Amino acid sequence: MAVQSLQEFLAASKEKDASPEAFELENPHLLEVRVDGLVWAKAGAMVARKGNVKFTRQGVLEQGLGNLLKKAVSGEGMQLMKMEGEGRVYLADAGKKITLLRLAGEAIFVNGNDVLAIEAGIDNKITMMRRVAGMLSGGLFNVRLSGHGIVAITSHYQPLTLPVNAQTGPVFTDPNATVAWSGGLSPEIVADISLGTLFGRGSGESVQLKFAGDGWVVVQPYEEVVLQAKE
Known part of the structure; x- marks a missing residue:
């Protein structure tokens, strides 16, 4: 990359206001x-802020009894923070790529560690897969997002x-x-010892998710092992 003058760097890296969203x-x-x-927003994701914004962790009553029980069983959870007021907050998560999705009444499931921010009109509910006991260290709990918003x-x-379909x-x-x-x-959790050297790490037994039906699944070119949260 060519050397930039200070003015060129400041102009190229300044914040944008290209969208009314x-x-x-x-x-x-x-x-x-x-x-x-x-x-x-995901707790700990703020890197900067401007304006009058108050931050509070998601409360016990807001999480719901079902979500709390699932966090207790899994030993992990999606820790959210509430951002209230008026201002601008800048979020990032370990340099990961961010994708914005607009939901118009649809429902999607997202790995709990991959939720960065949700608008107030989106309902979030922790879900857990079957056969959870001791099979995975980081991929057991997911979040169902539904409603209207980004x-x-x-x-x-x-x-x-x-794509996932019958064909x-x-x-x-x-x-x-x-x-x-x-x-x-x-998805179902399935195990195949014969594929232990191809899928997954740290175990001779391969644990996979099986998706069947009609829909889609998103994967990333990286195996992200999520450490259990410490309360």
Whole structure:
């Protein structure tokens, strides 16, 4: 890259105001949120802010008893923070690529670690897969997002969407590389010792997610092992 003058660098890296939306990508790895009321964001994701914005962690009553029980069983959880007031907040998550999706009544499932921010009109509910006991370290809990509004999800590098239908048959994915899938799919956890050297790491037994039906699944070119949260 050519050497830039200070003025060239400041001009090239300054914040954009190209969109009237509440969520705007400043670059593929940095999200600007225009807070005017309430927005939910991943705890610890703020890198800068302007204006009068108050931050509070998601409360016990707001999470719901079902979500709390699932967090207790899994030993992990999607820790959200509430951003309230009026101002601008800049979010990022370990340099991961950010994708903005507008939901118009649809439902999607997202890996809990890959939810960066959601507008107030989006309902979030933690879901857990069957056969959860001790099979995976980071890919067991996911979040069902539904309603009307914009959600920001993250992935390591450029994600790939694979169609799931009767013609192509089921799709099998590495849980640690699975980012999201359509709301009509219910993945199963399956194990295949013979594929232990191809899928997954750290175990001779391959644990995979099996997607069958009609929909889609998003994967990333990276196996992200999520450490258990410490309360």
